Amino acid sequence: MKDINIEDLTFAYSNKIEVLHHISLVVESGESVGLIGANGAGKSTLLKLLVGLAEGYQGSIALGGLRVEKKNLARIRAKAGYVFQDSESQLFLSTVYEDVAFGPRNYGLAEEEVDGRVMEALRKMHIEDLKDRQIYRMSGGQKKLASIATILSLEPKVMLLDEPSIALDPRNRRTLIHILNEIRETKVIATHDLDMVWDTCERTVLISAGRVRKDGKTREILRDKELLEANGLELPLSMQRL
Amino acid sequence: MNKLQKAVKDIHIVDEGEAGRKGQGMVHPLSRLVVTVWYILLTVSFPKYDLSGLGAMVVYLLVTGIWEEISFKEALGRIWPVLILAGAVGIANPLVDKKVYWESGSLAVTYGMVSMVTLMLKGIFCVMASYLLIMTVGMEGICSSLRSLHVPREFVTILLLMHRYLIVLLKEAERMMQAYRLRAPGQKGIHVKAWGAFAGQLLLRSIDRAQTVYESMLLRGYTGEIIGKRLVAGRWSSLCYAAFWALALAGIRILPVFQIVGSLF
Numbered sequence: 001m002k003d004i005n006i007e008d009l010t011f012a013y014s015n016k017i018e019v020l021h022h023i024s025l026v027v028e029s030g031e032s033v034g035l036i037g038a039n040g041a042g043k044s045t046l047l048k049l050l051v052g053l054a055e056g057y058q059g060s061i062a063l064g065g066l067r068v069e070k071k072n073l074a075r076i077r078a079k080a081g082y083v084f085q086d087s088e089s090q091l092f093l094s095t096v097y098e099d100v101a102f103g104p105r106n107y108g109l110a111e112e113e114v115d116g117r118v119m120e121a122l123r124k125m126h127i128e129d130l131k132d133r134q135i136y137r138m139s140g141g142q143k144k145l146a147s148i149a150t151i152l153s154l155e156p157k158v159m160l161l162d163e164p165s166i167a168l169d170p171r172n173r174r175t176l177i178h179i180l181n182e183i184r185e186t187k188v189i190a191t192h193d194l195d196m197v198w199d200t201c202e203r204t205v206l207i208s209a210g211r212v213r214k215d216g217k218t219r220e221i222l223r224d225k226e227l228l229e230a231n232g233l234e235l236p237l238s239m240q241r242l
Numbered sequence: 243m244n245k246l247q248k249a250v251k252d253i254h255i256v257d258e259g260e261a262g263r264k265g266q267g268m269v270h271p272l273s274r275l276v277v278t279v280w281y282i283l284l285t286v287s288f289p290k291y292d293l294s295g296l297g298a299m300v301v302y303l304l305v306t307g308i309w310e311e312i313s314f315k316e317a318l319g320r321i322w323p324v325l326i327l328a329g330a331v332g333i334a335n336p337l338v339d340k341k342v343y344w345e346s347g348s349l350a351v352t353y354g355m356v357s358m359v360t361l362m363l364k365g366i367f368c369v370m371a372s373y374l375l376i377m378t379v380g381m382e383g384i385c386s387s388l389r390s391l392h393v394p395r396e397f398v399t400i401l402l403l404m405h406r407y408l409i410v411l412l413k414e415a416e417r418m419m420q421a422y423r424l425r426a427p428g429q430k431g432i433h434v435k436a437w438g439a440f441a442g443q444l445l446l447r448s449i450d451r452a453q454t455v456y457e458s459m460l461l462r463g464y465t466g467e468i469i470g471k472r473l474v475a476g477r478w479s480s481l482c483y484a485a486f487w488a489l490a491l492a493g494i495r496i497l498p499v500f501q502i503v504g505s506l507f
Contacts, residue, residue, distance in 0.1 A: 053457050074463075082461045088413075089454035092406055094257035094382065106463030136254045154462065 001029040002062070003158050003186040004050065009059035011049060019045045020210040022059075027186060029157075034197030034218060035190040037207035038232030043190035044085070046207070047160045050188075051082050064157055078107065081151030085163040087143035091135045096127070096146050099135065103154040121152035125179060141172030148179070158186045165193040194236035198222055206231055246416040252320055253409055256376055270480035271383035272390050277487040278375040282368045284495045290357040291343070298499040299367055302491060306374050321373055328365025332358040381405045385468070395467045402468050410455065411448045418444060 004027035011020040020042045027033050035043045048054040050063055052073040061068040064079040084090045093099040100121055104114040122128045125145045130138065138146065144164065151159060164180070165173045173196070180187065180200045189201060197204055197218060204221045206214040208231035214221055221227065225235050234240070281302055288296045307314055318325070339354030375384065385402045389395065418440065422432060432440055459468075493499075 051461055053461075074465075077461050078463065080461075082458075084454060084458055086454065089451060090458045092455050092458065094380070098382070102459075102464075102468075103462035105469040106465065134254060134257060136250075136257075150462065 001065075003027050003029045003031075003064060004188070005060075005062040006046075007060040009046075009049070009057055009061060011045065011054065011057040013054075018210060020049075020057075023207075023210075023212055025205060025212065025215070027158075027188060029186055030184065031203060032180075032187045032201045033189070034194075034201035034204040035188055035207060036192070036194060036197060036204055036221075036233065039192075041207045041232075042210040043207055044162050047082065047162055047188065047190050050158075050160060051077055051080050053082075078154070079156060080158045080160060081154055081156035083148050083151055083159070083161040083164060085166060087140070087147040090147035090150060091143060094134060095131075096122070096133050096135065096138075096149070097131045099146065100149045100153045103150060107154070117153045117155065118149075121149040124152055124182065125149045126175070140167045141169060141175075144168060144172070144176065145179070148176075152183075156185060158188070159183065161187065161189045161191075163191050163193075164189060165191060165196050192233075194222055194228075194233065195238050198236050198238065206233075208232065244416075244419070246412055246419060250409060250412045250416065253405075253412070257380055268476055268479045269483045270387075270477075271379035272387040273480040273484040274375055274379050275384060275387040275391075276484055277491075278371050280488055281371050281491055284491050285364055285367050285371070287495065288360065288364065290360050291353060293356055293360050293363070294500045295495070295498060296360055296363055296367075298494045299491070301494065302487065303367065303370050303374065306378070310374070310378050312374060312377050317370065317373055317377075321369060324369050325366050328362070328369050330362075331365055332361030335361065389467075399466065399468055406455070407448070407452055410451045411444070414448045414451060415444055418447070 004025065006023055006025040009020055009023040010018060012018045023046070035046065037043050045054060049057055049061055050068065052068050052070070063076050066072040066076050066079075068076060091099050093102060097118055100118045101114050104117045109117070119128065119131075122131060125148055127142065127145050127149065130142060130146065133142075135143065135146070144167070148161075148164070161180075165176060168176060173193075177196055177199045180189070187200070189197065191197060201218050204214075204216065204218040205212055206221055206227070213231055214224075214227060222236055223239065228234060281299070285296070285299050288299075306312075307317075335358040336352055336354035339352060339357060341353045342350050343353045343356050344351045379387070381402060385398045388398045388401075419432075422436070422440070423429075426433070
């Protein structure tokens with residue numbers, strides 16, 4: 001089943017400069033896809049378009065079988081979890097519990113179910129002990145894990161993660177990779193961290209200047225030094241050591 | 243710690259305070275809100291020359307502060323600018339109301355002076371009562387209670403979002419100040435030439451951050467109302483708390499407490 005179906009997508013912000021050009025992409029249910037590209041390639045914009053945070057595109061975008069348009073946004077957002085690059089913006093309530101419970105409460109779930117979902121999300125992220133922690137007292141890594149938990153509590157079918165490893169130390173990054181590999185939902189991970197893509201995604205889509213340059217197996221794309229360098233990237237660090 | 247960092251910390255203390263206070267779980271925030279509103283109504287209802295009657299209203303502040311272990315020193319440190327504003331309300335009274343109220347030798351106290359002090363105390367008591375409420379239940383508790391009282395959700399949501407935006411604004415200002423200081427060593431404050439650019443950047447950056455926070459809320463099903471935690475507290479203890487203070491405060495308002503206490507000795 002196609003969780004994401006993008007056909008001939010072209011998008012420009014209000015300044016008329018096109019950010020994405022004629023992009024077509026299908027992500028099947030359960031797939032884990034790495035979206036890679038240099039700064040300004042259009043990765044974040046593409047993710048935002050999938051959940052309707054950017055408007056006015058040409059072509060067709062469907063998520064979970066629903067076309068991304070105003071009347072479907074509520075249902076689409078119930079299916080898709082979006083993890084922002086900046087965890088500070090994702091977490092806006094006082095404690096971890098309250099923030100993770102924010103989504104389920106908005107969907108009108110009973111308090112017992114909200115509690116169950118929150119605890120399950122915290123368990124998946126291995127941060128049950130942070131349940132009552134004040135957000136401002138947490139480290140960057142803990143905030144990132146908590147921000148992913150805020151999405152997991154919604155039990156999304158599709159997870160969209162924008163630079164999830166940014167500002168993480170090696171240990172927290174390793175923990176995050178481990179957790180992402182445990183999550184069975186469809187994942188699209190937009191990142192510069194090619195080593196993370198290597199460890200978490202079986203498929204990679206390389207975007208450059210708003211166009212899909214290559215779509216294929218992670219192990220093939222991330223080994224192609226010429227391709228990566230031609231598109232403003234480098235081999236993953238783990239490959240450079242070989 | 244600079245002023246901005248201190249301001250952010252103070253807001254976090256308010257957030258944190260609500261989870262750690264003694265009465266949490268015993269008294270529902272709604273009871274506290276009702277008692278505070280009742281207290282403010284009774285305080286402002288005192289006649290302008292009834293200084294001794296008004297003075298007795300300090301009992302509620304003292305009992306609440308001591309019970310909840312809230313430092314009055316810290317409280318004064320945080321809200322003194324508001325207290326000065328509140329206290330300045332009746333400052334002109336001694337000039338217009340010069341009738342003598344009480345005199346001893348050459349010392350005369352006029353009605354204007356008494357009404358000035360009464361007005362000052364009213365302002366200070368009301369601000370202190372509001373401060374104690376915020377410190378004991380937090381903004382989220384107050385907002386949930388307001389919704390229970392059917393205050394329009396738009397109003398409540400704006401109140402809560404303003405509280406959150408304040409944090410965003412202060413944090414952005416702090417980041418910009420840090421960046422500025424590092425490139426302007428030895429300079430005190432921001433140079434006047436940079437004020438315009440600084441204010442503009444602060445506005446743009448904080449709006450940008452606020453927009454991202456809003457998007458994050460939208461993506462998690464936000465439809466115009468922040469549904470807070472279901473507040474759990476003992477039903478009977480909350481009722482008893484509200485009933486006790488409602489009666490006690492009404493008693494203080496009606497009866498000349500100081501005179502009664504004085505007649506006992």
